[in-house]
Amino acid sequence: MKAITIEGQLRTETGKKATRQLRSQDLVPCVIYGGAQEVSFAAPVMAFKSLVYTAEFQLAKINVDGKSYQCILKDIQFDKVTDSLNHIDFLELVEDKPVVATLPLKFTGSSVGVKAGGKLITKIKSLKIKTLPKYLSENIEVDLTNLELNGNIRVEDVKAENIEILNSPRIPIASVVMTRQLKQEEAAAPAKGAKGAKK
Template sequence: MKTFVLEGKSREIAASSADQKRSLSALRKNAQVPAVLYGGEKVIHFSVSFDGIRPLVYTPEVFLVELTIDGAKKMAIVKDLQFQPVTDELLHVDFQEIFADKPVMIEVPVVLSGYAEGVKAGGKLTLRMRKLKVKALYSNLPEKLVINVDKLGLGKSMQVGELTFDNLELMNAKNAVVCAVQLTRAARGAAAAAAAGK
């Protein structure tokens, strides 16, 4: 998995909620995004520049994040993003610290490869789950999960329980449908015509 390098500065947490709101507002006015790092010995409150974090947030790709906060390096993943509901402005980011010897859970994009038998027969291939939740050591995390659909027939689907990948565990429900080849009107018509011609 690719690594994204990000610099952060630790920030003080104000005693009162009013002071806290003011300090967060001041941060955002200076193009800084408040962030929190969980999962280590202590919770770290810090901020990152909006320009620095933008390529990490606005991408379909998944990254490991090499965070440097006041000179200290930590490995992390993005756990949660909060946006302003009306303006869609990025308000807050939660990171989870990760360690080489502890498995981590993260969603990884799904990519379909091959030419499904059902598509050759006139069906339409649909991807139902764009990401799957995986559990693995971060050294084993893939950038994407490639699923071969060559043998997927017309009207058939592929479920999570049918998939296996080396060195990682899929955490979604086993019966969740990842992709399917749907019968199109044209394929139905061709099947009906073939049946009538017999």
């Protein structure tokens, strides 16, 4: 699984004044939760670019004050006006402690419904899951091979080992719908038959 390394500096002062000062230096205030203790640190905005502005699920190895923390993104706050990074919360991965994370879906296989002329519509791009850190992966694979025309794949159809899916089981993830062309062809077929019968 992809991981990025972030070199952070320990924050000793918190509060609005201190965080404003950090932001003025292009530093993002951050907090690591979930471990033995909370760790407040700051790091340059550019250090988070490949972690924040991507749909991929990645680990973050954060080095602060001589210690290293394995983390995942927990929450991101952006400035409402400038859209710049305001604050990031990280969750430290502890071996025997389950974590809640959002994993992207990776669709595989060629749907029989699409081969029949239908159009694939994906309704969800990720799932919220709960698992131990060792079972975290870059994505959850969803096989579309048996998805038929006018068929749905729902959350309950996703099989992921050692992972508990927290989304509602009946929510559709992907479906294959009839295209306009296919509808027109189907509508035209009986009409031709009817014309033939009149002769």
